Amino acid sequence: MKRIYAIEAWCVDCKRCEVACKTFHSKSRNTVKALKAEFPPPQNRIRVEGGRQLSIAVNCRHCAAPKCVEGCVSGAMTKDPVTGVVSTNPEKCVGCRTCVSMCPFGCVRIEETFPKAVAFKCDLCGDVLGQPGEPSCVTACPNNALIYIESEG
Amino acid sequence: MAGNQAITSFDYLIIGNSAAGVTAAEYIRAQDGEGSILIVSREPYAVYGRPLISYLLEGKTTEDRMGFKPDDFYMARNIDTLFGPQYEVVSLNAAGHQAVMRDGQAIGYGKCLIATGSVPFVPPIEGLEGRTNVFGFLTLDDAKSAWNAAREATAAAHEAGRKSRAVVIGAGLIGLKAAEAISYHVDEVVVLELAPRILPAVLDDRGAAILQGQLAGHGLDCRPGITASALQGEGAQVSSVALTDGSTLECDLVIAAVGVRPDTALAVGAGAEQGRGLVVGTDLKTTLADVYAAGDVTQVVNLLDCSKQPLALWPNAMRQGKVAGQYMAGSPDAEPFEGSFAVNAVDFYDCSLLTSGIINPAPEGGYEEQVFVQGKAYAKFVTKNGLLMGYILLNRPANAGIYTTIIEERIPLAELADDLFEETPINLDFPDDLRWKRLHAFYPSGLDKRGWKE
Ligand SMILES: Cc1cc2nc3c(=O)[nH]c(=O)nc-3n(C[C@H](O)[C@H](O)[C@H](O)COP(=O)(O)OP(=O)(O)OC[C@H]3O[C@@H](n4cnc5c(N)ncnc54)[C@H](O)[C@@H]3O)c2cc1C
Numbered sequence: 001m002k003r004i005y006a007i008e009a010w011c012v013d014c015k016r017c018e019v020a021c022k023t024f025h026s027k028s029r030n031t032v033k034a035l036k037a038e039f040p041p042p043q044n045r046i047r048v049e050g051g052r053q054l055s056i057a058v059n060c061r062h063c064a065a066p067k068c069v070e071g072c073v074s075g076a077m078t079k080d081p082v083t084g085v086v087s088t089n090p091e092k093c094v095g096c097r098t099c100v101s102m103c104p105f106g107c108v109r110i111e112e113t114f115p116k117a118v119a120f121k122c123d124l125c126g127d128v129l130g131q132p133g134e135p136s137c138v139t140a141c142p143n144n145a146l147i148y149i150e151s152e153g
Numbered sequence: 154m155a156g157n158q159a160i161t162s163f164d165y166l167i168i169g170n171s172a173a174g175v176t177a178a179e180y181i182r183a184q185d186g187e188g189s190i191l192i193v194s195r196e197p198y199a200v201y202g203r204p205l206i207s208y209l210l211e212g213k214t215t216e217d218r219m220g221f222k223p224d225d226f227y228m229a230r231n232i233d234t235l236f237g238p239q240y241e242v243v244s245l246n247a248a249g250h251q252a253v254m255r256d257g258q259a260i261g262y263g264k265c266l267i268a269t270g271s272v273p274f275v276p277p278i279e280g281l282e283g284r285t286n287v288f289g290f291l292t293l294d295d296a297k298s299a300w301n302a303a304r305e306a307t308a309a310a311h312e313a314g315r316k317s318r319a320v321v322i323g324a325g326l327i328g329l330k331a332a333e334a335i336s337y338h339v340d341e342v343v344v345l346e347l348a349p350r351i352l353p354a355v356l357d358d359r360g361a362a363i364l365q366g367q368l369a370g371h372g373l374d375c376r377p378g379i380t381a382s383a384l385q386g387e388g389a390q391v392s393s394v395a396l397t398d399g400s401t402l403e404c405d406l407v408i409a410a411v412g413v414r415p416d417t418a419l420a421v422g423a424g425a426e427q428g429r430g431l432v433v434g435t436d437l438k439t440t441l442a443d444v445y446a447a448g449d450v451t452q453v454v455n456l457l458d459c460s461k462q463p464l465a466l467w468p469n470a471m472r473q474g475k476v477a478g479q480y481m482a483g484s485p486d487a488e489p490f491e492g493s494f495a496v497n498a499v500d501f502y503d504c505s506l507l508t509s510g511i512i513n514p515a516p517e518g519g520y521e522e523q524v525f526v527q528g529k530a531y532a533k534f535v536t537k538n539g540l541l542m543g544y545i546l547l548n549r550p551a552n553a554g555i556y557t558t559i560i561e562e563r564i565p566l567a568e569l570a571d572d573l574f575e576e577t578p579i580n581l582d583f584p585d586d587l588r589w590k591r592l593h594a595f596y597p598s599g600l601d602k603r604g605w606k607e
Contacts (some may be wrong), residue, residue, distance in 0.1 A: 005593055007604040049579045058580050061594060067554070071468040071496070073204040074214070075221040092218050094208040097550050098498040101507045103469065105580060105592070106552030110505075116213045147604050153595030 003151040004135055006057045011048070011147035013055035018044040020140030021059075024125055039144035045122040046124050046137045057137065057146055060122035062086045064153055068099035068108050068121075077108075077119065080130035085122070087129045093118040097120040103125070154268050162234070162261030163191040165481060166252060168419070169268030170194035170234070171203060172467050175222060176474030177266050177481065182230040184482035191233040191260065193252075193403075195241035196292055199227070199234075204467060206296035210334035218291070225304050247441035263275070264481045267420045267431065267439065267446040268474065271413035271465050276322060278409075280384035284391050286385065286406040290331040291413065299408055303338035305406035315544035316340035320394050320404040321582025322381050324351040326499055328410035332373055333409065333501050343402060346377040347411075354495050355508045359524070360545050364504060365529050367548075371502045381407075415450045417465045422481050428452045430463040435489035437477040445481055447473035454492030457510050457542055457560070469493050496557055504529075507553045510543030511535050523574050534574045551577040 002010070019031060026042035034042050046059040059134030062079075066086050069077045076092035077099055079085070087106075095117035099108040108121045125133035138148040165181055167174045170192050178190055201219040208214045227234050241255040245265070246252070252260045273289050281287060286298040286306075303319060310317035317339040321332040324346035346353070350361035351368075365375050379398050384407060386392035393403045417429040426440040428431040430452030437445050448470035451460050472493065476515045479487035496509045514520035514535050520542065525532040532551040534556075535542045540558045555578040559569070566573065570582035580588055588603065601607050 005604070007602070009603050010571040011369075032606055049581045054581065056581065056588075056592075058592065061592065063594070066466075070471050071498075073467045074202045074219070078169065091215070094205055096204065096208075096214045096498055096500060097505055097507060097553075098468065098496075099230075100550050101496050101509065101553045101557055103552075103554035104558035106555050106578065108554075110550070144604055149597060149600075151595035152597060 001062065001151060001153075002132065002148055003062060004059060004138060004146055004148050005123075005149060005151075008054070008143045009055045010143040011049055011055045011057060012141075012143060013050065013052055014142065015064050016046050016142065017057050017137035017146060018048060019115045020136040021046045022121075024136040025120075040111065042112050043109070043120055045107075045120060057139070057141075058105060059106065060086060060092045060103075061105060062122075062124070067102040067104060071098040071102040073098055075118070078130070083130055083132060085124055085126065085132050087123050087126075088119045088121060089129060090118045090120075095119065157550055160251070160261045160330060162189075162263075164188035164263040165190045165266070166260055167192040167266045168194075168252070168264035169266075169270055169448070169450075170196065170198075170200050170236060171268065171270055171448070172200075172221075172470035173270070173450075173474035173477070174266065174268035175200045175526045177268065177445075178232050178375075179477035180475050180478030180484065181278070181482040182232065182368050185477065188194070188263075188482070189233065190231070191235065191262075192227070193235045193240045193242060193254065193260075194543050195238050196294070197237045197254075199224075199236070200292060200393070201293060202467075204330075206290070206293055207330040207334035208302050209293075209296060211337055216293075217455040218401055226315075242419055245444070247423050247425075247444050247509040248351045249442065262443075264443045265444065266477055266481065267425075267444060267450055268448050268471075268477075269416040269419060270428050271449040271463075272394075272416040273410070274412045274414055276381075276409060276411045278322070278381050278384060280386075280391070281409065283389060284337050284384065284386075284407070286391055288406065290327055290408055296334070299335060299406065300338060302406045303335050307371075308363060310340070310405060312538060314348075317400070318343065318404045319408060320345065320381070321408045321410060323352060323409065323411040323515050324348075324375055324377060325410065326497065327413070328408070329368075329373075329375075329501060330499065331408045331410050333371075335406075336371070339405065339566055342373055344375040345380045346375065347380040347397065349378045351375050351377050352403055352506075355495075355499075355512070356506070356545060356547075360531050360533065360547050364501075364506065364547060367504050367529065368501060373501075413465055415452070415465075417588050419447065420444065420450070420496065428461055434485070435491060436480040437439050437473060437490055438480070440487055442510065442560070445477045447477040455494055456492040457494050464493055464495060466495060466497065468496065494560070498565060505546075505548055505550045507546040507550050508544065509553075509557050510541075512545050515544070525575060536566060540564075541566060549577075552579065555579070555582070 021044040251406040307317040
């Protein structure tokens with residue numbers, strides 16, 4: 001499958017990936033509205049760790065044998081057998097955080113939405129659960145610090 | 154009776170239609186496209202997320218969203234099913250490769266999987282048996298019955314101008330989840346616990362005291378150190394509970410949730426060896442020919458201290474179901490199941506509790522502890538010989554899986570950032586090489602670390 005990889009050497013902690021991710025996953029898909037006016041505020045699935053000296057953008061690895069899927073008690077977290085995309089279905093999720101306690105990379109979090117908190121994570125910007133799209137973080141990265149390429153697994 | 158009738162036979166018979174059973178069936182089918190598979194269960198439902206029964210009562214899910222697999226799961230894989238109380242397997246003849254169900258029907262099999270899960274402990278409390286308003290909290294039917302009773306009791310109590318009250322016996326994970334769930338449908342909930350703290354198995358004293366205070370803020374009255382000595386009331390209805398401290402509590406219903414144990418009776422009746430659960434090899438085979446076991450029913454080696462115990466957790470049942478299915482079907486991908494360790498994730502109201510591994514170490518075991526308290530958060534880390542052995546994260550869930558992987562992969566703490574425990578752990582806490590390796594699985598071999606072609 002195609003995967004997003006972070007290239008630490010080029011990352012300058014600009015966080016444009018985070019903004020692009022938030023915008024894509026907002027209701028309006030408009031950066032200003034998404035960041036200033038939406039409630040609940042849209043959440044970024046990619047996160048830049050570190051600072052000026054050393055930084056890296058981290059998001060879901062879409063693991064071959066995902067621990068979050070193995071642990072999910074509700075059947076919300078699944079890996080698409082064809083595309084390999086790991087995604088979570090907010091309808092089924094109950095927000096128990098088993099996935100949070102299982103993800104080795106800290107890439108699943110819980111969003112306090114109404115009427116219940118649910119897990120959220122990178123969905124590769126697909127419009128349909130399990131289908132990859134064009135990841136907005138990669139498009140937004142000015143430095144090639146994020147690449148989206150065919151992986152070896 | 155079956156006697157001289159032709160007996161229906163399947164290549165694979167799976168007893169138990171939950172996490173372990175369906176996962177095994179899925180992996181059997183992935184390897185063996187032809188073999189016939191039958192799953193039987195005494196519960197009359199397609200597989201559902203058992204841990205969701207409390208969330209159903211809270212309105213966080215609905216019965217049709219609780220299905221753990223897509224509706225066409227069984228059909229699409231050509232898996233036969235018999236779900237309902239009449240299909241409970243009542244005896245197993247391993248030598249004859251036959252199982253008999255409650256309705257008298259015999260089923261022949263090539264290989265059999267015992268995925269019967271857990272059964273509740275019935276506490277030895279006077280007056281518990283034969284009551285209509287005492288409930289367990291292990292199945293969807295248990296949850297629905299308790300829910301109905303709670304609604305009716307509350308309506309009747311309000312009619313009579315008083316408050317309704319439920320008493321939950323047991324403040325383990327299941328008891329407290331039941332208490333939280335039922336609290337949305339009765340006015341008062343009192344939780345009794347024999348042990349001196351709530352969640353005795355997954356928390357320590359200090360964490361338990363903090364959480365108990367937070368639960369009290371949500372109206373849950375937990376009383377560790379006190380349990381029920383007798384259930385009182387005329388006929389089939391319990392109307393009050395006599396407590397071990399000498400007092401009496403009036404109540405409209407009781408939920409008994411003092412713990413679970415592996416449901417080994419069927420296999421043991423057929424001659425299988427049991428320890429603290431069914432004894433299985435790393436291929437998850439029991440001591441009976443062609444009989445495998447997976448999930449809550451098994452005895453598991455705790456990878457952290459090599460102790461043997463049942464591990465009644467969903468992810469463990471999933472993992473064992475996969476391994477058992479692969480071995481049963483002879484998959485070349487099958488990898489020995491060496492053991493596991495506990496990872497518990499649970500939430501109560503707005504409190505989150507994640508715990509893993511060894512959290513109450515023996516004082517003489519050479520363990521060290523570090524504790525961090527901030528606001529509502531309580532975190533404790535248990536280490537030994539420079540390795541992380543366990544954690545408690547109360548109201549500090551962020552990135553907890555990074556700690557879990559540090560335990561599982563036995564990553565020496567000396568290689569990791571100094572402030573690993575103080576704050577949310579991050580990937581930058583790992584040394585450069587290891588971090589690259591972790592984050593770049595399946596990275597194209599033709600590219601270097603700058604993303605350039607070599
Ligand atoms: C309220 C509650 C909350 C929980 N929360 C969590 C949680 O948050 N996280 C977590 O990790 N775990 C949780 N658990 C534990 C988790 O549900 C179990 O570990 C898991 O369900 C085990 O799966 P299993 O397949 O081994 O067996 P089970 O789920 O116990 O299923 C076994 C099935 O086999 C059937 N069966 C048994 N004997 C026979 C027979 N002779 N013939 C036919 N059918 C039979 C049973 O009726 C049952 O349907 C919770 C459990 C409960 C009850």
